Structure formats: structure tokens, C-alpha cells
Amino acid sequence: xxxxxxxxxxxxxxxxxxxxxxxxxxxxxxxxxxxxxxxxxxxxxxxxxxxxxxxxxxxxxxxxxxxxxxxxxxxxxxxxxxxxxxxxxxxxxxxxxxxxxxxxxxxxxxxxxxxxxxxxxxxxxxxxxxxxxxxxxxxxxxxxxxxxxxxxxxxxxxxxxxxxxxxxxxxxxxxxxxxxxxxxxxxxxxxxxxxxxxxxxxxxxxxxxxxxxxxxxxxxxxxx
Numbered sequence: 001x002x003x004x005x006x007x008x009x010x011x012x013x014x015x016x017x018x019x020x021x022x023x024x025x026x027x028x029x030x031x032x033x034x035x036x037x038x039x040x041x042x043x044x045x046x047x048x049x050x051x052x053x054x055x056x057x058x059x060x061x062x063x064x065x066x067x068x069x070x071x072x073x074x075x076x077x078x079x080x081x082x083x084x085x086x087x088x089x090x091x092x093x094x095x096x097x098x099x100x101x102x103x104x105x106x107x108x109x110x111x112x113x114x115x116x117x118x119x120x121x122x123x124x125x126x127x128x129x130x131x132x133x134x135x136x137x138x139x140x141x142x143x144x145x146x147x148x149x150x151x152x153x154x155x156x157x158x159x160x161x162x163x164x165x166x167x168x169x170x171x172x173x174x175x176x177x178x179x180x181x182x183x184x185x186x187x188x189x190x191x192x193x194x195x196x197x198x199x200x201x202x203x204x205x206x207x208x209x210x211x212x213x214x215x216x217x218x219x220x221x222x223x224x
Contacts, residue, residue, distance in 0.1 A: 001052055006064065006092035008085040015064040015089055016048050018055030020098040025223025028103035028129070029093050030059045030215060033086060035110030036077070037196065039063070040070040046199040047109065050208055057212060058221025060099045064089035066112065079114035079139065086119045100224060105130040105215045109196065110163060114139060121145020130218040132211040135160055135195060138167045143174060151180040153214040155197075155207040157188050162195035180218070184210060 002017050020027035032051045037043055051061035066082050067073060086106075094101035104127045108116035113136025120128055121142050131152045152175060156168040165185065172183040184207065190198035197204040215221075 001048065004092075006088055008088040011068055011085075013065045013068060013085065015062055015092060016051065017093065017096075018052045018061040020055065020060045021058060021223065022098075023223055025098070026100035027098055027223045028059050028105060028215075028219045028221060029090070029099050029101070030054050030061045030105040030107060030219075031086070031089055031093065031116075032061065032063045032107040033082075033109065033112030033116050034063065034066060035112045035196070036073045036075075037110075038067060038070045038072050039065055040072065042199050043109075043196055044070060046204065050107075053208065054212060054215070057216065058223065059105070059215070059219075060093060060096060062089065062093045064092075066115070076111065077137075079111055079118045080141075082111070082115035083119045083122060086115050102127050103219050104128045105132070105219050107132040107134070107211060108136055109134045110136060112136075114142065117142045117145075117149075120148055120150070124148055130215050132214060133168070133171065134197075134207065135163050135165075135168065137163050138171060142171075146171070146174045147176060149175060149179055149181075151214070151218045153181070153211060154183045155186070155203075155211070156183070157186045157190070157194050157197065157203065159187065159189060159194040161193040182214075
């Protein structure tokens with residue numbers, strides 16, 4: 001893993017990059033977008049580790065920061081301002097020699113999932129080939145844009161006290177049958193609020209493996 005920077009608007013933000021295999025080929029990109037708890041303990045290492053395990057399969061994985069610091073921003077619930085950051089992070093990684101800008105996967109956690117889904121829903125982004133939504137909320141923009149979604153796998157805790165599982169149930173219902181999609185529900189008690197999966201817990205480990213299988217099926221990690 002390497003720590004780099006990218007520009008989004010007037011902000012200079014950090015991005016952790018996990019390179020693809022050094023075979024002089026272009027590999028699919030997987031961008032992991034964190035939630036409003038930031039990338040401090042305990043979730044930063046969890047998300048970066050997930051990215052590293054994805055890269056080892058044959059992807060270029062990257063974890064951009066949405067904020068200039070790693071502190072939690074619990075009052076930030078609007079995904080719209082972060083869509084520009086998602087777009088800028090994708091552009092940063094797409095410019096790499098080992099990255100294929102036409103094959104992109106997005107992983108989003110909570111607010112980050114909403115930002116990723118808003119990015120997809122706002123305009124046609126045919127280069128996004130797969131999405132993993134971890135307990136993300138819905139907005140009118142997302143609901144209106146589900147027809148533009150790529151194959152989507154959804155993970156949510158039935159006991160979530162922060163983002164109710166009803167959002168994921170609704171998304172699963174709204175996605176048309178022409179789009180491959182799947183909702184995975186967990187029954188976990190993990191403070192605070194039973195929201196983010198407990199690092200190293202059963203839901204965390206199972207969801208990671210299922211997400212990697214989803215990307216392997218829809219964006220095979222093959223260099224071109």
C-alpha cells in the first residue's frame with residue numbers, strides 16, 4: 001500500500017493505493033468509499049485491509065479520504081458534496097499505468113455507499129461494472145437512478161440502529177430484474193448502534209468474501 005494525494009475542488013486529500021500485479025497490464029479498479037466515521041480507528045484499518053485483499057486478487061484498489069482529517073464527522077449525512085470527491089478519486093486512479101479506466105467497481109460504506117450510488121445515479125457511468133453497498137441510506141436521487149446501476153450486492157445488519165435495513169430492502173426491491181442484484185442480511189449486535197460491522201466479526205468476514213466473489217464474477221481481475 002502507498003499513501004498518495006489527489007485534489008477535489010479546493011481540497012487536497014489522501015488516498016491509499018494498493019497496486020495491481022506488476023505485469024505491465026491494465027487491471028480493473030475497485031474504489032472503497034468510507035462513511036462519516038472517517039478512516040480513524042477502528043474502521044480505517046478494516047477498510048484499508050479490505051482494499052489490500054481485493055488488490056491481491058488482481059485489481060487496483062484504492063481508499064480515498066472524504067475529509068482532510070481522519071476524525072469522525074457524525075453530523076455529515078449528505079452524500080451530494082462527496083460525489084465530486086468520488087469522481088476525482090476515480091480519475092486519479094484511472095490515470096495509473098496499471099489501471100483500466102473502463103472497468104471500475106465501487107464499494108461504499110454507509111454515507112460512502114450513498115455517495116457511490118449518487119455518483120452512479122447522477123449520470124450514465126458505463127465504466128462502473130459492479131457495486132457493493134454496505135448499509136447505505138437512500139435519497140431521491142438514488143431512487144430515481146436505480147435503472148443506471150451495475151450489478152449490485154447489498155449488505156446490511158437487521159439490527160442496524162443508525163441506517164435502518166429498510167433502505168436496503170427498498171433498494172433491492174427497486175432494482176430492476178434486468179440488473180443482477182442480491183441482498184445479504186446479518187443478525188449482529190455490534191456497538192455503536194449495530195451499524196458498521198464489527199472488525200473481524202462474522203458479518204465483516206463473510207461480507208468481504210461475498211463482495212470479492214461479486215467483483216470476480218462481474219469484473220474478472222484479468223489484466224489487459
